[in-house]
Amino acid sequence: MFVDKVNIFLTAGRGGDGCVSFRREKYVSYGGPNGGNGGNGGSIYLEGDPNKTTLLDLSYRPQFKAEDGYKGLSNDKFGKCGGDLNIKVPLGTLIFKNGELLADIKNTGEKVLAVKGGRGGRGNASFKTGKHTAPRISEKGEPGEYAEVNLELRLIADVGFVGLPNAGKSTLLSRISAAKPKIADYPFTTLAPNLGVVDYNGKTFVAADIPGLIEGAHDGKGLGFEFLRHIKRTKVLLHIIDVSGFDGKDPYENYKIINNELKQYSKYLAKKHVIIVLNKVDLPGSAVNIKKFKKHIKTKKLFKFSAVTGEGVQILIKKMVKMIEKPLVFNPEEEIETMPVKRYIYEPEFKIHVDEDGTFVVTGLKIEVLTEMTKFSEDEALRRYQNIIKKMGLETELENIGAKSGDTVRIGNFEFIFKN
Numbered sequence: 001m002f003v004d005k006v007n008i009f010l011t012a013g014r015g016g017d018g019c020v021s022f023r024r025e026k027y028v029s030y031g032g033p034n035g036g037n038g039g040n041g042g043s044i045y046l047e048g049d050p051n052k053t054t055l056l057d058l059s060y061r062p063q064f065k066a067e068d069g070y071k072g073l074s075n076d077k078f079g080k081c082g083g084d085l086n087i088k089v090p091l092g093t094l095i096f097k098n099g100e101l102l103a104d105i106k107n108t109g110e111k112v113l114a115v116k117g118g119r120g121g122r123g124n125a126s127f128k129t130g131k132h133t134a135p136r137i138s139e140k141g142e143p144g145e146y147a148e149v150n151l152e153l154r155l156i157a158d159v160g161f162v163g164l165p166n167a168g169k170s171t172l173l174s175r176i177s178a179a180k181p182k183i184a185d186y187p188f189t190t191l192a193p194n195l196g197v198v199d200y201n202g203k204t205f206v207a208a209d210i211p212g213l214i215e216g217a218h219d220g221k222g223l224g225f226e227f228l229r230h231i232k233r234t235k236v237l238l239h240i241i242d243v244s245g246f247d248g249k250d251p252y253e254n255y256k257i258i259n260n261e262l263k264q265y266s267k268y269l270a271k272k273h274v275i276i277v278l279n280k281v282d283l284p285g286s287a288v289n290i291k292k293f294k295k296h297i298k299t300k301k302l303f304k305f306s307a308v309t310g311e312g313v314q315i316l317i318k319k320m321v322k323m324i325e326k327p328l329v330f331n332p333e334e335e336i337e338t339m340p341v342k343r344y345i346y347e348p349e350f351k352i353h354v355d356e357d358g359t360f361v362v363t364g365l366k367i368e369v370l371t372e373m374t375k376f377s378e379d380e381a382l383r384r385y386q387n388i389i390k391k392m393g394l395e396t397e398l399e400n401i402g403a404k405s406g407d408t409v410r411i412g413n414f415e416f417i418f419k420n
């Protein structure tokens with residue numbers, strides 16, 4: 001099975017908690033604070049791997065979690081950081097995070113940070129100041145980032161084979177490369193793209209054979225549409241036409257159908273280097289059809305060959321190499337859909353709304369992370385927390401919108417009783 005689109009769910013590791021501890025030595029009555037920081041949580045990276053050709057394995061197991069950081073310890077020992085996770089993806093994978101293009105992995109070993117591990121909480125040694133020499137305060141580790149990431153594979157081929165079903169695309173690929181695609185005398189034999197490496201006098205290039213296109217493909221008809229996006233990145237299109245006239249249709253009419261589909265699908269596809277090739281010249285009837293075809297199209301790029309006997313194939317390969325080397329009038333990368341422009345939203349430090357049951361619900365990234373990282377069991381941590389939210393103006397705002405003593409206030413996963 002060929003899977004070229006998949007959603008994965010990534011959770012980075014949580015930071016380890018900070019530690020509260022004091023130096024205890026013989027004959028030293030008041031040792032200073034020595035609680036170490038927690039280790040950072042592990043992050044998750046996506047990395048290009050040339051040995052992978054599909055996203056199939058990721059679709060079976062789409063949930064990933066990196067290791068949490070370890071707790072800080074006494075004697076100023078920092079907790080160990082959680083291990084990172086590297087997820088291998090095929091070359092040509094586009095990575096979208098929150099609907100925006102995060103990366104386009106094209107090379108072996110190319111790596112991108114997908115979700116970042118949480119920071120380790122600070123131990124009490126970090127809270128020591130000139131005034132406050134014996135703090136009993138520490139933080140919990142920051143939660144790891146979570147994201148749903150969409151992966152989309154677009155094969156990176158130099159030449160893409162397009163044409164109606166049965167035109168002989170797979171036969172040609174099997175003739176000029178080591179690829180072994182399925183070949184049969186019925187339409188829609190190829191269900192997923194095949195890649196093959198072609199060697200021409202020491203120069204190599206990659207060719208992609210995609211499932212046959214039919215009329216209406218740009219609208220989603222047939223199988224080919226799903227895969228047209230793969231050839232968006234190729235520089236050269238090889239448009240293969242069965243010239244034997246065996247199916248009773250005029251090869252030139254068949255040519256127009258595909259040409260029209262390509263134009264409708266993307267304005268860029270039609271701007272690529274297109275080589276028009278007439279296949280199956282070994283069959284009787286092709287000579288007449290070639291003559292007819294030539295009357296309609298006056299291009300030097302018209303080639304004829306037989307994928308079965310091999311006639312004309314070497315000249316065709318030479319032509320492909322030449323065209324790959326010829327610059328395009330546009331950059332195929334422009335084709336990667338332009339993503340919505342990043343919007344910077346001004347977010348207040350917190351927002352409050354009242355639930356149906358009368359609970360005051362406070363939301364906002366900053367206040368939620370602060371709450372998540374506070375150890376409420378430590379008096380000093382609690383005081384620090386109260387100080388910070390006071391400075392943020394939360395208490396005043398709660399009063400303003402009618403909170404009274406005894407009311408419930410919820411921040412993230414925590415509930416508090418309001419007092420004023």
Ligand SMILES: Nc1nc2c(ncn2[C@@H]2O[C@H](COP(=O)(O)OP(=O)(O)OP(=O)(O)O)[C@@H](O)[C@H]2O)c(=O)[nH]1
Pocket residue numbers: 163164165166167168169170171172182183184185186187188189190191210211212213279280281282283305306307308309
């Ligand atoms: N006589 C002759 N038959 C050919 C030639 N090229 C392909 N064929 C035959 O045409 C049929 C279709 O070939 P495929 O290579 O499977 O065609 P395709 O374009 O990949 O078809 P889809 O995968 O359905 O899109 C097979 O029976 C091939 O043997 C040729 O040059 N001469």
Ligand SMILES: [Mg+2]
Pocket residue numbers: 169170171181182183189190209211212
């Ligand atoms: Mg095929």
